Amino acid sequence: MRNIFLTFIILFISSNTFVAAQQSTSSDPKFNFNFEKNVSGEKLPKDWFKWGTYLVLKDTIAYSGRFSGKIVSKGKKESFGCITYSIPAAYEGKSITLKGFMKTENVKGYAGLLLRIDGRDETLEFDNMNKQKIEGTNDWKEYSITLKYPDEAKAIYVAGIVSGEGTAWFDNFIVTIDGKDLQNYPKKQYKADLDTTFDSGSGITFPTLTEAKITDLEVMGRIWGFLKYHHPEIGKGNYNWDYELFRILPSLLKVNSAIKRDELLIHWIEKMGEVSTCTKCEKTDEKAVLKPNMIWVDELHLSQNLKEKLNFLYNNRFQGRHYYVEPDHGAENPIFKNEDNYDEMTYPDAGFRLLSLYRYWNMIQYYFPYKHITDKDWNTVLRAYIPKFINASNELAYEIAVLHIIRDIEDTHAGLWGGGDQFHKMLGENMVPFKVSFVEDQLVVVKYYNPEHKEVSKVKVGDVITHINGMSVADRKNELYTYHTASNEPTRNRNIAVNMLRSSDKEIEIAYISDGIKQKHTLPLYDLKELDIYKKDAKECYKLLNKDIGYVTLEIIQQEDIQEIKRLFKNTKGIIVDIRNYPSAFVSYSFGSYFMSKPTDFVKFTIMNPKNPGEFIMTNSIQILKGSETYKGKLVVLINEETQSSAEYTSMALRAADNTTIVGSTTAGADGNISYINLPGGLKTAISGIGIYYPDGGETQRVGIVPDVEVKPTIKGIQQGKDEVLEKAIQIIRNEK
Numbered sequence: 001m002r003n004i005f006l007t008f009i010i011l012f013i014s015s016n017t018f019v020a021a022q023q024s025t026s027s028d029p030k031f032n033f034n035f036e037k038n039v040s041g042e043k044l045p046k047d048w049f050k051w052g053t054y055l056v057l058k059d060t061i062a063y064s065g066r067f068s069g070k071i072v073s074k075g076k077k078e079s080f081g082c083i084t085y086s087i088p089a090a091y092e093g094k095s096i097t098l099k100g101f102m103k104t105e106n107v108k109g110y111a112g113l114l115l116r117i118d119g120r121d122e123t124l125e126f127d128n129m130n131k132q133k134i135e136g137t138n139d140w141k142e143y144s145i146t147l148k149y150p151d152e153a154k155a156i157y158v159a160g161i162v163s164g165e166g167t168a169w170f171d172n173f174i175v176t177i178d179g180k181d182l183q184n185y186p187k188k189q190y191k192a193d194l195d196t197t198f199d200s201g202s203g204i205t206f207p208t209l210t211e212a213k214i215t216d217l218e219v220m221g222r223i224w225g226f227l228k229y230h231h232p233e234i235g236k237g238n239y240n241w242d243y244e245l246f247r248i249l250p251s252l253l254k255v256n257s258a259i260k261r262d263e264l265l266i267h268w269i270e271k272m273g274e275v276s277t278c279t280k281c282e283k284t285d286e287k288a289v290l291k292p293n294m295i296w297v298d299e300l301h302l303s304q305n306l307k308e309k310l311n312f313l314y315n316n317r318f319q320g321r322h323y324y325v326e327p328d329h330g331a332e333n334p335i336f337k338n339e340d341n342y343d344e345m346t347y348p349d350a351g352f353r354l355l356s357l358y359r360y361w362n363m364i365q366y367y368f369p370y371k372h373i374t375d376k377d378w379n380t381v382l383r384a385y386i387p388k389f390i391n392a393s394n395e396l397a398y399e400i401a402v403l404h405i406i407r408d409i410e411d412t413h414a415g416l417w418g419g420g421d422q423f424h425k426m427l428g429e430n431m432v433p434f435k436v437s438f439v440e441d442q443l444v445v446v447k448y449y450n451p452e453h454k455e456v457s458k459v460k461v462g463d464v465i466t467h468i469n470g471m472s473v474a475d476r477k478n479e480l481y482t483y484h485t486a487s488n489e490p491t492r493n494r495n496i497a498v499n500m501l502r503s504s505d506k507e508i509e510i511a512y513i514s515d516g517i518k519q520k521h522t523l524p525l526y527d528l529k530e531l532d533i534y535k536k537d538a539k540e541c542y543k544l545l546n547k548d549i550g551y552v553t554l555e556i557i558q559q560e561d562i563q564e565i566k567r568l569f570k571n572t573k574g575i576i577v578d579i580r581n582y583p584s585a586f587v588s589y590s591f592g593s594y595f596m597s598k599p600t601d602f603v604k605f606t607i608m609n610p611k612n613p614g615e616f617i618m619t620n621s622i623q624i625l626k627g628s629e630t631y632k633g634k635l636v637v638l639i640n641e642e643t644q645s646s647a648e649y650t651s652m653a654l655r656a657a658d659n660t661t662i663v664g665s666t667t668a669g670a671d672g673n674i675s676y677i678n679l680p681g682g683l684k685t686a687i688s689g690i691g692i693y694y695p696d697g698g699e700t701q702r703v704g705i706v707p708d709v710e711v712k713p714t715i716k717g718i719q720q721g722k723d724e725v726l727e728k729a730i731q732i733i734r735n736e737k
Contacts, residue, residue, distance in 0.1 A: 029183045031087065033100075033158070033173035035067045045069060047085060053590075054081025054162060055560065063101040063140045063171035070169050071111075071162040080163040082114060083170060089117065089153035090187045093177035096125075096149040098158050100173040101142050107135040109164015113173075115145040116157040118329050124150045128161050135166070149177060154321070155329040190237030190323060192338065202246045202351025207253060209387050216261050217354070218383045219300050220245075220252055223265060225362025226310065228324060229613040233272045235318030242340065245358065246351050262303040269309050278316040282611050289606045289691065290372060292614030296379065319611050325367065331673040332607040333689025334367040343419070343682030347395040352680040356402065357382070357389040360685075363677055364409055366613040369606050369691035370701045376408050395681070396422035400483070402683055407485040410702060411688050412495075412644060412670030414485045418684025423483070428504035430525035431533075433457060436465065436500060438493040439715055443473045443500060446718060449532045458521050459512055462719030466518075467511035468501065476500055487669030487702040490641040494668075501525075538581075541565075548573045549733055551726075554650065555581035562591050566629065574634035574733030576726065577654060579647045580664065586646060588653040593627035595635050595657035600624050602656035603649070605672075606691030621695040624653055635660045636729040639705055640712075644668035649692065651705045661732050662707045664725045669704035 035058060037046040043057045045067060050056040059070035069083040098115040112129025125147040134143075160170035175182040207213065228234055228241050248268050255261045284291050294314055297307050328335050339359065345352060361382045364371055371378050385405055392398040399420050406414045416423065433453035437446045443465045448454055459465075468476050480499055486492035501508060501523075509522045538555040542565050545551050550569030554577065569575050592602075601621035609615040637654050639647075639662060648671045654660055675689030692700045709728060717724045731737070 031085070031175070031183060033085070033175065033183070034065055035062070035069050035171060036065045038067060044083070049084050049086075051082035051084050051159065052080040052161075053559065054079065056081055056083045059169060061103070061169055063103070063169075065171070068169045068171040069160055070167065071160060072167045073109075073162050073165045080161060082159040082161045084114075084157055084159040085173075087156040087158070087175070087182070089156050091149075091177050091182070091185060092188050093149045093180075095146055095178060096156070097144055097146040097176045097179075098173065099142060099144040099176075100158075100160070101140050101171045102134075102138075102160065103140045103169040104134065104136065104138045105167045106137055107162065107164065107166030107168060109162070109166070110134055111160070111162045111166065111168040113143050113145050113170075114157070114159035114161045115147055116159075117147060117150060117153050118155040118157070119150065119152045124153060128163075130163065135164075140169075140171075152321075154326070190338075192237045192240040192323060195240035195243050198243045198246050198351075201345075201349050202249075202355070204246060204249050204253075204349065204351030204354075206350055206390050209390065213253070214383060214386050215258075216252060216255065217386050219261065219265075219302070220249070221354075221358045221361060221382050221386070222296060222300065223310070224358055225365060227269070227272075227313070228362065229322070229366050230313050230317040231269075231272060232275060232316075232318040232320075234324075235320060235322045237323030237338070239272070241324070242355055242359075245355055249351065249354075258301070259303065262306045266303075266306050266309060269313075275313060275316050278319060280319050281315060281317060282609070284612060284615055285609070285617055287618065288609070288615045289618050290369065290614065290616040292366070292612060299379075317612070322610065325610070327608055327610050328673065328675075328689075331690055333673040334363075334608055334675045336363060336367075336675065336677055339678045340680075341419075341678035341682050341684065342680040345681055346421070347398060348680040350390050353389045353392055353398055353401075354386070356398075356680045356683075357385055357405070360402075360405060360677065360679060361385075364687070367608055367675070367689075368409060368411075368687050369608070369616050369672065370409075370411060370688060373699065373702055374408065374410050381405065381408055394422075396426060398681060399423045399683070402679060402685075403483050403485075406685055407482065409687065410485060410487055412485070412487045412491050412668045413672075413674055413686050413688045415495075415685060416683060417676075417686060419679075419682040425504065427499050428502040428525075429528055430503055430506065431528055431531060432501045432508070432523055433526055433531055434459065434461075435497075437497050439713055439718065442466075442715065443497065444715055444718060446713075447537075449535065450526075453524075453526070457523055458519075459510070459523075460514060461721075462715060463512050463514040464715065465501075465510050465512045469503075469509050473500070488666065488704060490666055491644070491668040491670070491704075494641045502528075536581075536584075542568065544568070544572070545576070545730065549730060550575040551578065552576070553578040553581065554583035554585075554587065554647070556584050557587060557591075558585050559587065559590060562587065562594070565591075566594055566631075570629075570631075572633055574636060575631065576636045576638065576729045576733070578638045578726070579651055579654075580638050580640045580642050580725070582642075582644065582647055583650055586650075588646075588650045589624055592624045592650070592653040592657070594629070595631050595654065595660070596624050596626045597630045597658050598626050600656045601695040602653050604693050604695060604697075606693065608690075616691060618691075618693070618697075624656060630658075633659070634733050636732055637662050638725050638729060639664040639667050639707060640725070641665065641668055643705065644670055645672075645674075648700065648705050652692075652694070652700070655705070661709060661729075662705065663709045663711055663729050663732065664707050665710060665712050666706055667704035669700065669702045671700050 035045040045058045055072040062068040071081045114128040117125040127145045162168045388401045433450040434448045445463045484495045538553045542552045550572045604621045605619045606616040671692035672688035672690040674686045711725045711728045
């Protein structure tokens with residue numbers, strides 16, 4: 001769990017996110033070491049990120065090209081800032097060198113290049129040029145760092161750093177391993193990468209799916225996934241495990257008895273070679289929150305010989321760096337590697353569709369920290385979905401089958417985040433120019449994305465929509481229900497509401513109630529890309545309310561705002577922190593410390609054990625330290641179903657303060673760093689990859705952050721333009737009823 005607090009940055013993903021156009025050089029290098037790739041509106045060059053507290057950004061003062069990276073210290077003598085780039089250490093070699101150009105201005109302390117090589121649990125090699133004491137004002141000059149490149153390396157960090165005062169610019173970084181430029185250096189070659197046999201299709205055809213044949217395919221899926229994550233030869237990358245499935249399936253489909261099936265599977269396992277006895281294989285930690293077990297081997301009624309093979313493999317499982325999965329080098333959530341999404345297959349054939357099911361089911365089985373709190377027993381899911389995936393008759397049917405199994409893990413971080421073209425076509429690419437939400441169990445207009453369309457749309461904020469194209473809102477909601485996964489019902493309603501008024505048509509007819517009068521209107525629809533759906537509501541990050549209460553929204557907060565917030569609100573009666581949004585900066589620690597009178601536990605995690613798939617171990621509690629000053633007034637935190645992931649984590653941090661009241665309604669119940677999953681057909685989904693718990697072991701997933709004082713918006717309040725949650729927060733600070 002080293003440095004987990006520095007890397008716990010959780011992104012809220014939306015299926016309708018639009019990415020700004022990217023500028024790139026004509027050579028389009030693999031890594032953006034020359035700082036030239038940039039995304040419009042972003043402060044940092046593409047793929048670069050910030051360490052430390054200083055201002056870090058892109059700049060047009062460059063050694064060559066158009067852009068460089070820049071660090072400005074703002075006179076903070078005891079701190080530092082880095083502009084940083086991370087690379088998976090998927091290379092072989094003996095030494096690694098970072099070269100780059102640096103320019104400095106009025107540096108007091110030092111500036112330099114930084115190169116760091118991390119293993120799984122520790123930093124293995126490190127140099128930040130601090131011993132060279134580069135300070136003052138210097139024109140562009142090339143510098144370099146060379147380190148050993150350890151076999152156990154998992155992550156490479158390259159950076160520019162300023163410690164102390166001053167400004168520095170960085171440009172034209174080059175990373176080499178054994179003298180070979182990483183831009184062209186091939187990754188470590190695995191035998192699995194060379195297998196292209198089924199690139200054009202699996203060639204698998206399935207017979208009629210009798211109960212016996214479904215049982216055979218269930219056994220196959222269980223054992224295929226077990227071998228994938230336990231067998232040493234697969235872990236080493238010696239087999240393309242997707243394609244090995246297609247090699248064994250034709251024979252499996254021909255067997256007509258469990259005895260023949262088990263003999264086939266034994267022979268299959270033996271073909272992969274002898275497994276040596278493992279002297280380092282760990283036993284399951286008795287304190288583990290989730291523990292793997294081999295009870296399924298008995299429940300499937302396998303032959304004694306096959307059971308012995310599988311149990312021996314478990315006891316002598318792979319212990320090295322796995323070809324298909326490893327923990328992230330920061331938060332330690334699972335990173336699923338070398339999983340081709342076969343995006344050239346818009347409608348994967350039946351073999352690839354079964355592979356999709358097997359891949360997803362086993363990822364959840366071994367690497368989902370919340371598998372134990374789903375409504376469905378995950379052990380029953382694989383069998384139920386075998387016919388649904390195999391018999392999916394077209395691209396849309398396949399996408400819906402994937403959506404349904406994603407729904408079954410009940411994780412708001414899940415969803416169809418990539419691909420799903422036919423599903424989105426079914427929903428439609430046109431929408432109304434206003435937002436609707438379920439308020440008091442009715443569909444209510446809550447704001448306009450584009451106010452310029454108010455006149456033609458006619459409906460007002462606070463109007464209640466009752467029918468859509470002649471269908472009742474309740475029936476339309478039920479129609480969409482099965483496509484939306486969520487950790488709890490308020491969040492599912494949030495997600496469904498977004499799609500209630502989508503269509504492929506250019507207009508939609510609604511019946512609605514406005515000022516107590518039933519009305520009908522045909523609304524023009526607009527292309528989703530033309531609407532300001534993601535426009536932030538906040539115009540200012542912080543302000544005084546009636547001169548005695550501070551208000552802060554995290555929607556647009558930046559690290560540099562925090563010092564001014566402390567100065568401006570120091571003598572107020574209370575501070576309201578609005579987290580009914582997604583924070584624009586990760587401020588759990590930097591802002592949370594302002595409200596702590598002593599170091600305070602507020603969270604602990606469950607993380608995967610890479611040496612024992614299926615085991616999740618609870619960490620010690622993480623603390624927020626006391627800041628240099630502690631706020632004396634009341635703190636009120638506003639939450640609702642829009643509060644998700646990093647927003648929930650920040651809410652937990654602030655709840656740990658001395659005088660906090662949480663006001664609003666239950667949050668999204670999806671916390672923990674995101675792990676992405678690729679599936680055949682170009683589909684992409686995700687899971688919450690680590691478990692998030694209160695220090696006493698209390699759950700947050702699905703439960704969400706439960707408010708101390710529950711306040712929900714009302715239709716009347718929306719019609720009157722009130723923010724009833726904010727009004728309650730003000731009453732609490734003033735001790736009013």
